[in-house]
Amino acid sequence: MALARTNSSSSRCSKHTIPQNNRLLVANTPFKLDKALLAKRSATIASLLENNPSEDLSIFFQETPSEPDALELMARFCHGLNVEMTSDNIISLICLSNHLKMTDTHSPNNLLNNAISFLKQKILPSWNQIIRSLRASRGPTFQQAVEIGLLDCCIEALTAHVLSDPTILAQPIMVSNNNNNNNRPMRNSNVTRRRKLFGEGDHSNASSSDTETSLEDLTSLPVKMYKPIVEAMAQRQVPQENIAGSLVQYLNKHGDDSEAIEVIERLLPTSTTCTTNTNYLLYPYTLLFEMHSLAISLKASAECVAFLEDRIGKELYRATAEDLLALDLDIDSLRRVLKGFYGNFSDPDPNLSGLVAVAELLEEYLLEVAKEREMDARSFTEVAEMACSTSNVGTYRCSDGIYRAVDAYLDKHMELSESEREEVCRVLDFQKMSSQACNHAALNRRLPLRVVVQVLFVSQLQLRDNISKAVEGICSTNSNVDEGSRRRGNEEIKLAEDDEKWDDNDNGERQEIMGRCHDGKSCGKKGKKKMSLWKGMKRKLGCMGTSDYEALYDCNCQLTKKKKKKKKKKN
Incomplete structure (x- = not known):
C-alpha cells in the first residue's frame, strides 16, 4: 500500500487515538501504511505483531527515540518509495533502523545497510558533511549514536582529516613569548577559509554542492559533541597549537556556558609555551584570567576554579599586578596561586629570573592592594606575609616594595591603634631593605x-x-701599609x-x-x-x-x- 501523508488540518488524531489498521500516528501526524510491510522490513515490529497482531503501533513509535523525519523516511522505505538521505538525517536514520533491527539478516537490501553505505561513501570522506551530520543529531539520537559507536566513526574520520591538514581544526594563535604584557586573548572571528575540502566529489543530496569551499567550524557543535572530538584528537597527537586555537575560538563562542568553561579548562594544554617553537605561546597567558573571571561569574564548579588558579600560578611570572587585581582573589585563592607557582617552578636560569619576577610582582600587587582595596589589618598582614616569602631569592634581597606597601596602608588607615600598627609592621625585615628605605623608616612618624x-x-x-x-x-689593596x-x-x-x-x-x-x-x-x-x-x-x-x-x-x-x-x- 502506498504511503500518503494526510492533511493534518482536516484529520487530526490525539495522542491516545487508536488508528484504523491502515493508518499509523507518527509524532501526532497520521500516515497510511501497511503493518505487514513494516513487519517485513523490521525484525522488532515483526516480533511485536507476532505476539499481538492488534498492537497499536502509533504508541510504539511515539516511545521510539527518534526524529519525526527519520520515522517518515523509514515508513517510505518500507513501502518502496524513494528515500532521500542527507547529512542532516543520516545519523538519525541509522540509529532508528538499528533500533528496529532493519538488517539484511531479516530482509535483503534493508535500510540499515543502505544508510551505513551512504555514511561511508558520502559523509565520512567530507569534513563539512560530518560536522553537519553531528550538528543535526539532537536529544536521544545523539545518545544512540554514542551507544552504537557511530560517534566514534565520525571522530575517527575527523581526526584523520586534521592529521592531514591541522589548519582545518584551527589556525595557531602564535602569541610572542617576549611580549607578555600584551598577551591578551585574541578574539577570533569565524574566518571563512578558502581551501579544497576533503571528500571532493561529494555527490550526496545534501544542501552543499561539490564545489563548496567554505569550511564548517568544529566550534559550532554543542559541548557534549565537541569535548570527545577534541579529546580524541589530543590523544592522536594532533598539534597542540591547533587544538589551543580551536579551544580559544570555542571560548569566544560559548563563553556564557559554565559547562563549556569547565570543558575548555580540562582540554587546554597544561603549559602555554609552544613545544615546537619556544618563541611563541600556544595561547595567551591572560586567557586563564579571563576564564577564571567567567568561571566565578557563571558559578562553575569549585574544582574548575581551583584548577584555573593552579594553572595561573604555574606561570605567575608572566602576570602583572593589574592581572592579579582584576581577579579579585581572596586569601585562599591567592595561596592556591602561589602554591601552583612554587610547586611547579623549574627555571634553568641561574639568576632565578622567574622567582625574582614573582617577588617583584607580589610587592607591586601588595602596594596596589594597600592603596585601592579596603582590607582589615589581619587580611593585609596575611597577604604581606605571602609577599615576604618571595623576597629572599638568590641575590634579590631587597624588600623595599613591602615597606612601601606597609607605609601606604598605614597612611590610608590612620585610625589603627599602636598594637595594630605593630602587627602590620611585623612583616618588615629591615635587613633586606636598602639604606634609603631604612633612612626613610627611621624618620617615618607613621611607624610605631x-x-x-x-x-x-x-x-x-x-x-x-x-x-x-x-x-x-x-x-x-695596599701591601705597603705599615703595621701602625x-x-x-x-x-x-x-x-x-x-x-x-x-x-x-x-x-x-x-x-x-x-x-x-x-x-x-x-x-x-x-x-x-x-x-x-x-x-x-x-x-x-x-x-x-x-x-x-x-x-x-x-x-x-x-x-x-x-x-x-x-x-x-x-x-
Whole structure:
C-alpha cells in the first residue's frame, strides 16, 4: 500500500487515538501504511505483531527515540518509495533502523545497510558533511549514536582529516613569548577559509554542492559533541597549537556556558609555551584570567576554579599586578596561586629570573592592594606575609616594595591603634631593605616607636659591616701599609664595636635620642660622647649617604665640638 501523508488540518488524531489498521500516528501526524510491510522490513515490529497482531503501533513509535523525519523516511522505505538521505538525517536514520533491527539478516537490501553505505561513501570522506551530520543529531539520537559507536566513526574520520591538514581544526594563535604584557586573548572571528575540502566529489543530496569551499567550524557543535572530538584528537597527537586555537575560538563562542568553561579548562594544554617553537605561546597567558573571571561569574564548579588558579600560578611570572587585581582573589585563592607557582617552578636560569619576577610582582600587587582595596589589618598582614616569602631569592634581597606597601596602608588607615600598627609592621625585615628605605623608616612618624628603634639598630649593624669591609679593602689593596696603620684601622673597628655594645646596653638613652630627633630638637645630652664618635667615623669613611641621616648626625655636632675644645684647653 502506498504511503500518503494526510492533511493534518482536516484529520487530526490525539495522542491516545487508536488508528484504523491502515493508518499509523507518527509524532501526532497520521500516515497510511501497511503493518505487514513494516513487519517485513523490521525484525522488532515483526516480533511485536507476532505476539499481538492488534498492537497499536502509533504508541510504539511515539516511545521510539527518534526524529519525526527519520520515522517518515523509514515508513517510505518500507513501502518502496524513494528515500532521500542527507547529512542532516543520516545519523538519525541509522540509529532508528538499528533500533528496529532493519538488517539484511531479516530482509535483503534493508535500510540499515543502505544508510551505513551512504555514511561511508558520502559523509565520512567530507569534513563539512560530518560536522553537519553531528550538528543535526539532537536529544536521544545523539545518545544512540554514542551507544552504537557511530560517534566514534565520525571522530575517527575527523581526526584523520586534521592529521592531514591541522589548519582545518584551527589556525595557531602564535602569541610572542617576549611580549607578555600584551598577551591578551585574541578574539577570533569565524574566518571563512578558502581551501579544497576533503571528500571532493561529494555527490550526496545534501544542501552543499561539490564545489563548496567554505569550511564548517568544529566550534559550532554543542559541548557534549565537541569535548570527545577534541579529546580524541589530543590523544592522536594532533598539534597542540591547533587544538589551543580551536579551544580559544570555542571560548569566544560559548563563553556564557559554565559547562563549556569547565570543558575548555580540562582540554587546554597544561603549559602555554609552544613545544615546537619556544618563541611563541600556544595561547595567551591572560586567557586563564579571563576564564577564571567567567568561571566565578557563571558559578562553575569549585574544582574548575581551583584548577584555573593552579594553572595561573604555574606561570605567575608572566602576570602583572593589574592581572592579579582584576581577579579579585581572596586569601585562599591567592595561596592556591602561589602554591601552583612554587610547586611547579623549574627555571634553568641561574639568576632565578622567574622567582625574582614573582617577588617583584607580589610587592607591586601588595602596594596596589594597600592603596585601592579596603582590607582589615589581619587580611593585609596575611597577604604581606605571602609577599615576604618571595623576597629572599638568590641575590634579590631587597624588600623595599613591602615597606612601601606597609607605609601606604598605614597612611590610608590612620585610625589603627599602636598594637595594630605593630602587627602590620611585623612583616618588615629591615635587613633586606636598602639604606634609603631604612633612612626613610627611621624618620617615618607613621611607624610605631618600637619599629623605628629596630630600624636604627639594623642601620648601625649595616654601617659596622660597611666600615669593616672598607678597612679590609684598604688593607688588602695596599701591601705597603705599615703595621701602625693596620693597628689604627683595627682600633677604629674596635671603637665601632664598643659603640654598638654601648647602644645595646642603653635602650633608654636610644629612645630619648629617637624622641628628640623626631621633635627636631638638640640631642646634646650628657653621655653621648660615644654617639658623637660613631657619627664622626661615618663622616670620616664617607658612609653618610642621605640628607636624613645628615640631619640626625647634626644633632650631635655641637656637642662634639665643645668636647674637643675642652680637651684642647686641658692640653
